[in-house]
Amino acid sequence: LAKTTQPISMDSYEGQEVNITCSHNNIATNDYITWYQQFPSQGPRFIIQGYKTKVTNEVASLFIPADRKSSTLSLPRVSLSDTAVYYCLVGPNYGGSQGNLIFGKGTKLSVKP
Amino acid sequence: DGGITQSPKYLFRKEGQNVTLSCEQNLNHDAMYWYRQDPGQGLRLIYYSQIVNDFQKGDIAEGYSVSREKKESFPLTVTSAQKNPTAFYLCASSIGGREAYGYTFGSGTRLTVV
Numbered sequence: 001l002a003k004t005t006q007p008i009s010m011d012s013y014e015g016q017e018v019n020i021t022c023s024h025n026n027i028a029t030n031d032y033i034t035w036y037q038q039f040p041s042q043g044p045r046f047i048i049q050g051y052k053t054k055v056t057n058e059v060a061s062l063f064i065p066a067d068r069k070s071s072t073l074s075l076p077r078v079s080l081s082d083t084a085v086y087y088c089l090v091g092p093n094y095g096g097s098q099g100n101l102i103f104g105k106g107t108k109l110s111v112k113p
Numbered sequence: 114d115g116g117i118t119q120s121p122k123y124l125f126r127k128e129g130q131n132v133t134l135s136c137e138q139n140l141n142h143d144a145m146y147w148y149r150q151d152p153g154q155g156l157r158l159i160y161y162s163q164i165v166n167d168f169q170k171g172d173i174a175e176g177y178s179v180s181r182e183k184k185e186s187f188p189l190t191v192t193s194a195q196k197n198p199t200a201f202y203l204c205a206s207s208i209g210g211r212e213a214y215g216y217t218f219g220s221g222t223r224l225t226v227v
Contacts, residue, residue: 087155104155
């Protein structure tokens with residue numbers, strides 16, 4: 001499966017918009033891009049998924065350019081509770097995949113008051 | 114409420130002992146997974162199961178064993194052959210297959226060798 005590259009860490013302040021970019025140069029035609037959030041000592045939680053262009057939900061937005069070789073997770077007006085590790089995953093969105101879903105080290109976002 | 118329950122939350126193991134981590138889901142998901150997470154690291158896949166009575170090795174299966182006798186349950190045994198078992202273990206499930214969308218994770222079991 002496509003390998004992803006994300007920044008190891010990011011700092012922000014409350015109320016700011018945070019954009020985390022993920023590179024996935026080898027993304028396949030049937031791959032989707034999915035982001036998860038993980039708090040310390042908890043399991044990851046699904047945030048958002050997209051295939052192309054822009055996807056928005058109540059938590060975040062996901063921007064995917066036409067070539068799909070990267071994606072950007074946008075968190076509007078972050079708060080202290082958004083401090084977490086964010087993982088970018090790339091893989092097929094159907095059953096029976098023979099690939100291996102890879103959770104890299106993710107991006108550790110620290111939000112300061 | 115539907116979800117995944119992992120137990121115990123904390124587990125201590127003596128050298129040479131086998132221990133079993135429990136994972137139960139009531140989401141009616143077909144697929145279940147076990148991941149291991151070390152401090153500051155990502156998740157690594159240990160085993161996964163796409164259907165009852167069938168399971169496959171992940172990247173780091175050595176020293177671990179699993180069973181899938183019921184759809185709802187996917188216990189993980191950490192055997193004495195696992196050289197460095199101290200870690201945070203996460204169980205997950207999904208509707209079917211190994212798609213990234215719709216993974217639901219449990220709250221994890223922290224295993225410590227004493």
